[in-house]
Amino acid sequence: xxxxxxxxxxxxxxxxxxxxxxxxxxxxxxxxxxxxxxxxxxxxxxxxxxxxxxxxxxxxxxxxxxxxxxxxxxxxxxxxxxxxxxxxxxxxxxxxxxxxxxxxxxxxxxxxxxxxxxxxxxxxxxxxxxxxxxxxxxxxxxxx
Amino acid sequence: xxxxxxxxxxxxxxxxxxxxxxxxxxxxxxxxxxxxxxxxxxxxxxxxxxxxxxxxxxxxxxxxxxxxxxxxxxxxxxxxxxxxxxxxxxxxxxxxxxxxxxxxxxxxxxxxxxxxxxxxxxxxxxxxxxxxxxxxxxxxxxxx
DNA sequence: GCATATCGTAACAATACTGGTTACATAAAC
DNA sequence: GTTTATGTAACCAGTATTGTTACGATATGC
Numbered sequence: 001x002x003x004x005x006x007x008x009x010x011x012x013x014x015x016x017x018x019x020x021x022x023x024x025x026x027x028x029x030x031x032x033x034x035x036x037x038x039x040x041x042x043x044x045x046x047x048x049x050x051x052x053x054x055x056x057x058x059x060x061x062x063x064x065x066x067x068x069x070x071x072x073x074x075x076x077x078x079x080x081x082x083x084x085x086x087x088x089x090x091x092x093x094x095x096x097x098x099x100x101x102x103x104x105x106x107x108x109x110x111x112x113x114x115x116x117x118x119x120x121x122x123x124x125x126x127x128x129x130x131x132x133x134x135x136x137x138x139x140x141x142x143x144x
Numbered sequence: 145x146x147x148x149x150x151x152x153x154x155x156x157x158x159x160x161x162x163x164x165x166x167x168x169x170x171x172x173x174x175x176x177x178x179x180x181x182x183x184x185x186x187x188x189x190x191x192x193x194x195x196x197x198x199x200x201x202x203x204x205x206x207x208x209x210x211x212x213x214x215x216x217x218x219x220x221x222x223x224x225x226x227x228x229x230x231x232x233x234x235x236x237x238x239x240x241x242x243x244x245x246x247x248x249x250x251x252x253x254x255x256x257x258x259x260x261x262x263x264x265x266x267x268x269x270x271x272x273x274x275x276x277x278x279x280x281x282x283x284x285x286x287x288x
Numbered sequence: 289g290c291a292t293a294t295c296g297t298a299a300c301a302a303t304a305c306t307g308g309t310t311a312c313a314t315a316a317a318c
Numbered sequence: 319g320t321t322t323a324t325g326t327a328a329c330c331a332g333t334a335t336t337g338t339t340a341c342g343a344t345a346t347g348c
Binding site for chain 2 (some may be wrong): 006009065089093100113118123132
């Protein structure tokens with residue numbers, strides 16, 4: 001195991017909402033597609049609603065739907081909505097500042113990690129939910 | 145907290161070895177600089193030795209030293225030596241394949257994660273231990 | 289050969305994160 | 319007011335990480 005599956009599941013959730021465009025989709029239906037518990041899905045959706053990627057409605061006939069067109073939602077938007085700001089272990093890293101190396105290494109690492117993170121996020125920003133949706137289609141509409 | 149501090153500590157360790165170039169440095173001395181337990185350092189060094197970034201010697205007068213010049217060691221080399229292959233949660237992610245979305249999303253995510261990971265690693269590969277060493281120097285050799 | 293320094297690694301505890309589950313309050317539709 | 323569905327708290331089990339103790343293996347120098 002390495003890390004959590006929040007991002008992967010969230011992309012799946014939004015892809016499912018894009019697939020069911022326009023409909024009100026319940027957490028139970030999404031959970032069935034992801035094969036997990038509806039509460040797990042609602043926990044993620046809670047974050048996605050706060051990030052204004054998704055809109056939810058309570059009550060009979062309620063459920064969730066995309067807040068914007070899939071073309072306007074990138075994987076980076078999703079990533080930022082459900083993942084905490086990564087610190088690459090720097091909060092657990094408290095070197096001895098009396099040592100010349102320990103005194104300076106933290107700043108150096110912070111700069112390096114920022115570059116790496118920025119580069120990764122730029123790549124996520126280049127992929128939209130519409131792209132994901134398009135890749136989904138061949139199976140859903142394929143003529144045999 | 146997000147993730148572990150192995151990479152951060154490892155960069156510190158190798159920077160310390162670069163700083164002490166040529167000398168045999170014990171795990172106890174490194175642990176003092178990092179402010180942790182020598183066993184924690186030896187655990188990391190075990191991985192760094194396997195990756196041939198570091199050479200260790202037992203016995204009296206023993207310790208560790210860099211296996212190559214700092215210019216020939218990149219942060220990506222260190223990252224790969226001590227971090228498991230990241231899967232971005234895909235091993236915990238087992239969607240329902242009976243659903244059209246669940247059946248395809250895994251491959252799509254794998255491709256997207258690979259692009260993001262590759263981009264991040266390319267950035268790490270651009271930073272060498274020599275670069276880190278250079279950034280360390282101003283404090284260590286500063287004329288006051 | 290023997291004492292010493294040092295690595296190598298297993299074992300264990302403490303802490304924290306994740307995901308699944310139950311439970312229940314809240315809100316909307318009819 | 320009943321039903322449906324979200325929102326969220328609480329708890330559990332599984333696992334990762336770090337710190338720590340312990341001890342065997344190995345190399346040095348006498």
